[in-house]
Amino acid sequence: MNNYETYTTEDFLLDSWFLAWVKHGQPEARQFWENWQQQYPAQRATLLLAKDMAEALKNRPISLTDEQVQLEVTQITRLTRRLPTLEVRRPFSFIRTRSFWPIAATVVILVAGSWVFWKFSGTTAPNKLFTARQSRPGPGADWVNQLNETSQPVAIQLPDGSRLTLAPHSQASYPRTFSQTQRQVQLRGEAVFxxxxxxxxxxxxxxxxxxxxxxxxxxxxxxxxDDPQITVSVQSGKVSVYSQRDLANAHRRHVPDVPGVVLTANQQVVYRAEQGAYQKELVTKPSLINPSEPAEQFDFQDSPVADVFSRLEKSYGISITYDASVFRPCTVTASLAGVPLHDQLKLICASIGATYEVVDTHIVVSGKGCLS
Known part of the structure; x- marks a missing residue:
């Protein structure tokens, strides 16, 4: 048995049993490495980093043999040893919670790897995995462009301490230092802020x-x-959404308020640029405004349904409309902690002889109610 607890990233990438797990998906290998991570947690970050790199090799448009993988890994490592540290203006980390060894070294390996992929596959340009570079879109402006071409979301810290999670194949641009009057980010693709x-x-x-x-x-x-519509959804707080055309019209008319849509938690707007139309609605899967709410707050024992609906309204920030006089006799006994909102509503409605529907950004409950 190999002494895996002393392996480096390169050692893992050149190991046939490791490749049997990552590249070929052999069940025995998968089970072995899952158990091994639990036995040697100190090596888990190194193993998972090697897995990310191996998957990048695996997902090349041209399939690679094990020998080609080993050749590219050797080239990557050789380049990494020779290249200077890549300057990344703002720190970032992968969404997965891992204790990576220094991020700069990781970026060097990924960028060096993409150069090797280009060289060996014969394509006309490198396949960038993640790049951080600066551009100057205007006089005196110093901007940073963040381009994520990995298969995983990437977390980026902005100059004011705000954070954005950039989805794969997306790009965000922002000034190196925000101005005294506003903070602006330009986005192509998808991101959570x-x-x-x-x-x-x-x-x-x-x-x-x-x-x-x-x-x-x-x-x-x-x-x-390539999508004709833009979607903005709110997880907490409040945002105002409007088009650049709305903003220009407001400036021409010297109107302080720009027409658009105001969104609160668990609401979203779908904007269709060609029609200039906004469609405001609930998000598909509403989430708790405060995810750390105690689970016992969703345990109900013969609780009046009005109290149950009130708890859901406060927890999700969603208005629930119903006829209080009809449902006054109804009570609910259920443990709804950890249950998605729509499933909670189905359970409640089934117990009180009601149905519900989503109307715009509201939930409307109707029915004959309970016998008093």
Whole structure:
């Protein structure tokens, strides 16, 4: 048995039993490495980093033999030893919670690896995995472009301490230092934002024709280049969404308020640029505004249904409309902790003889109620 607890990333990438797990998906190998991670947690980060690199090799458009994989790994390692540290202006980390060895070294390996992939596959340009570079879109402006071409989301810290999680094949651009009056990020693709509150400087996300304006909240923007519609969804807080055309019209008329859509938690808007139309609705899977809410708050014992609905409204920030006089006699006994909202509503409605539907951003409950 190999002494895996002393292996480096390169050692794993050249190991046939490791490749049997990552490249060929052999069940025995998969079980072995899952057990091994539990036995040697100190080596887990090294193993998983090697797995990411091996999967990048595996997912090349041209399939590679084990010998070609080993050749490319050798080339990657050789280049890594010779290359200087790549300068990344802002730290980032993968969404997976891992204790990576220094991020700069990881980036060097990935970029060096992409150069090797290009050289061996014969394509006309490198397949960038993740790059951080600067551009100058305007006089005196110093911007950073973040391009994620990995298969995993990448977390990026912005100059004000806000964070964005950039989806695969997406790009975000922002000034190296935000101005004194506003914070602006330009997005192509998809990202989740967690914005630090600053009442003196609104936070703007420009995604094609759409602008999302916030002071401090958590929200998602999806604006893929080949998709005719843009979606903005809010996880917590409040955002205002309007188009650049709306903004220009407001400036021409000297109107302070820009028409658009205001979104709160678990609401989203779908914007269709060709029609200039907004469709406001609930998100598909509403989530708790405060995920750390105690589970016992969702345990109900002969609780009036009005109290149950009130708890759901506060927890999800969603309005629930019903006829209080009809459902006054109804009580609910159930443990709803960890149950998705729509499943919670189905269980409640089944117990009180009701049904529900989503109307715009509201939930409407109807039925004959309970016998008093």
């Amino acid at each position: 967690a914005v630090v509150h600053d009442s003196s400087r609104p936070f703007l996300v420009v995604s094609g024709p759409l602008i999302t304006r916030v002071l401090g909240t958590r929200f998602r923007v999806r604006a893929m280049p």
